[in-house]
Amino acid sequence: MQVPSHVEYERATSVDHALMLLSRPDTRVLAGGHSLIPMMKLRLAQPGVLVDINGLKELAFIKRDGGNLRIGALARHADLLDSALAGELFPIFHDAERVVADPIVRLWGTIGGSLCQADPSEDLSAVFAAARATAVIRGQRGDRTVPVRDFHLGPYETVIGPGELLAEVRVPVHPGAGSAYEKVARRVGDWSIAAAGAVLRLDRRTIKEAGLGLTAVGAEHFVAAEAEEFLHGRAASEESFGAAGAIAAEHCQPVADQRGPEDYKRHLVAELTTRALRRAAARANLEA
Ligand SMILES: Cc1cc2nc3c(=O)[nH]c(=O)nc-3n(C[C@H](O)[C@H](O)[C@H](O)COP(=O)(O)OP(=O)(O)OC[C@H]3O[C@@H](n4cnc5c(N)ncnc54)[C@H](O)[C@@H]3O)c2cc1C
Numbered sequence: 159m160q161v162p163s164h165v166e167y168e169r170a171t172s173v174d175h176a177l178m179l180l181s182r183p184d185t186r187v188l189a190g191g192h193s194l195i196p197m198m199k200l201r202l203a204q205p206g207v208l209v210d211i212n213g214l215k216e217l218a219f220i221k222r223d224g225g226n227l228r229i230g231a232l233a234r235h236a237d238l239l240d241s242a243l244a245g246e247l248f249p250i251f252h253d254a255e256r257v258v259a260d261p262i263v264r265l266w267g268t269i270g271g272s273l274c275q276a277d278p279s280e281d282l283s284a285v286f287a288a289a290r291a292t293a294v295i296r297g298q299r300g301d302r303t304v305p306v307r308d309f310h311l312g313p314y315e316t317v318i319g320p321g322e323l324l325a326e327v328r329v330p331v332h333p334g335a336g337s338a339y340e341k342v343a344r345r346v347g348d349w350s351i352a353a354a355g356a357v358l359r360l361d362r363r364t365i366k367e368a369g370l371g372l373t374a375v376g377a378e379h380f381v382a383a384e385a386e387e388f389l390h391g392r393a394a395s396e397e398s399f400g401a402a403g404a405i406a407a408e409h410c411q412p413v414a415d416q417r418g419p420e421d422y423k424r425h426l427v428a429e430l431t432t433r434a435l436r437r438a439a440a441r442a443n444l445e446a
Contacts, residue, residue, distance in 0.1 A: 162198035166207045170214060173325070177298050179209045181321045187211055189232065190266035192259075193275045217270070217325060220244055226328040231270025236261070238269065248289060248329065249441055250337035250355050254281045257339075260347040270324045276310045279349045283310065284371030285339060287380040288355040289329045296325040303328075307379045332367075335359045336442025340430040341373075344417060350374040351417045352426035354382075354406070356434035358394065360442045365389045365398070370431060375423050376411030384409045385431065394439045403432035 170176035179185060184206030188194060197203040211217065217232035220241045227247050229238065238244055239255035258264060258281050272282045273293065286306040293304045295318055304317055306327065311317060318324060341353035350373050357369035368389040370382035385406040392398045412423035 160199050162195075163201060163204045165198070165205060167210065168207060169210045169212075173214055173216060173296065173323075176209055176211050176214065176323060177296065177321065179207070180323060181298060182207060183320070185209050187270075187274070187323055189268040189271035189274075190234065190263075192263050192267045193271060193277065211323070219326075222247070222331070225331055227331055229269050229327045229329070231268060231273075231324045231326055233269045235259070235264035235267050235269070235272070239264065247331055248337050248357075250285055250288065250339045250357060250438075253339035254285045254341070254353075254355065257281070257341045257343065263347075269327060273306070273309060273327065274316055274318060274324055276312075276314050276316050278313050278376070279374040281339070281341065281350065281353060281373055284353060284373035284377075284380045285355045286327060286329070286371070288357045288369040288371035289337070290357070290369050291327050291329040293324055294326045294328060295322050297322040301325065307381055310379060332359050334442060336438040336440065338434045338437035338441065340434045340437075342426050342430065349417075352412070352423050352430060354427060354430035354434045356431070356438040358435065358438040358442050360394055360439065363394050365392050365394050368402070368435070370402070370406060370434075372406060372410055372427060372431070374412070374417075375427055376413060377406075377409075382406035382409065382427075382431065389435075394435075394442075396436070399432045399435040399439070402435060403428040403430075406431040 168179050186205035188208040188210045217230040219230040245252040291306045293309045337357040339355040341350050353373045355371040359367040368386045385402040407424040407428035414420045
């Protein structure tokens with residue numbers, strides 16, 4: 159099936175207008191359309207009304223506001239990759255965006271669409287989980303905030319309710335923290351076979367806090383929680399990083415598919431987690 163079923167189209171002219179349109183039943187936000195339109199063509203999604211938010215420039219920002227990096231839901235992957243501010247505060251974003259899809263998808267695909275699609279292989283879901291970011295969800299009755307680690311209810315399912323949209327993501331900035339993302343895919347521009355992101359806060363050579371995100375390997379909420387716990391208070395050393403990688407590999411739940419068998423994916427998780435931690439620590443030292 160390559161033709162979507164009948165659908166109505168509305169172009170929102172403001173966030174309030176979008177929320178008013180979304181209060182009607184059977185509506186769906188259209189952002190970059192790079193996931194939704196293919197799903198509609200396959201009739202895996204059959205919304206009655208599309209609410210196009212591409213005109214809402216007020217949701218297309220990347221800026222620092224006090225202790226947070228704020229990323230609007232309509233910022234594109236390419237905007238994040240181009241943002242010197244984001245790259246300076248969180249190199250993990252640039253690491254990840256360099257390997258998300260291809261330039262065409264990156265020009266259209268949005269940060270909000272990435273999180274809301276809730277694809278188990280989405281790179282940014284793991285990045286935002288590692289960075290302990292917060293999602294700002296807007297509805298007609300105002301904003302509510304949800305930790306990104308609680309945002310996904312399962313594959314293709316989020317906490318966003320009827321009549322709501324994701325407005326922005328806030329990432330807490332910790333001066334001196336280091337971060338990195340490591341991904342293995344079958345070919346350039348492809349989805350991950352496995353990937354790992356790390357955000358490290360160090361006190362000299364001791365780990366004050368570790369954020370570890372995993373994608374495509376069935377980690378609950380994209381987080382390697384047991385490995386994070388293991389790292390807390392330990393030395394930022396090769397030994398700790400290797401052990402954390404092994405713990406992350408043990409606790410994730412990859413499934414065998416066309417991208418590889420389960421044991422290969424666990425092997426990648428161990429190796430990529432170790433590498434991400436190593437690079438994050440090196441960057442933390444440089445920035446501290
Ligand atoms: C060929 C190809 C390769 C790709 N490779 C990768 C990859 O390697 N790694 C990766 O991480 N991603 C990859 N992607 C996904 C891509 O990067 C985008 O993240 C994805 O298309 C979603 O963004 P979008 O703006 O296009 O969302 P859309 O397709 O417009 O929307 C996706 C879903 O999110 C909802 N939505 C969108 N914005 C909001 C909002 N603000 N509030 C509430 N709901 C919203 C929509 O209603 C829909 O359900 C790939 C996509 C393609 C087409």
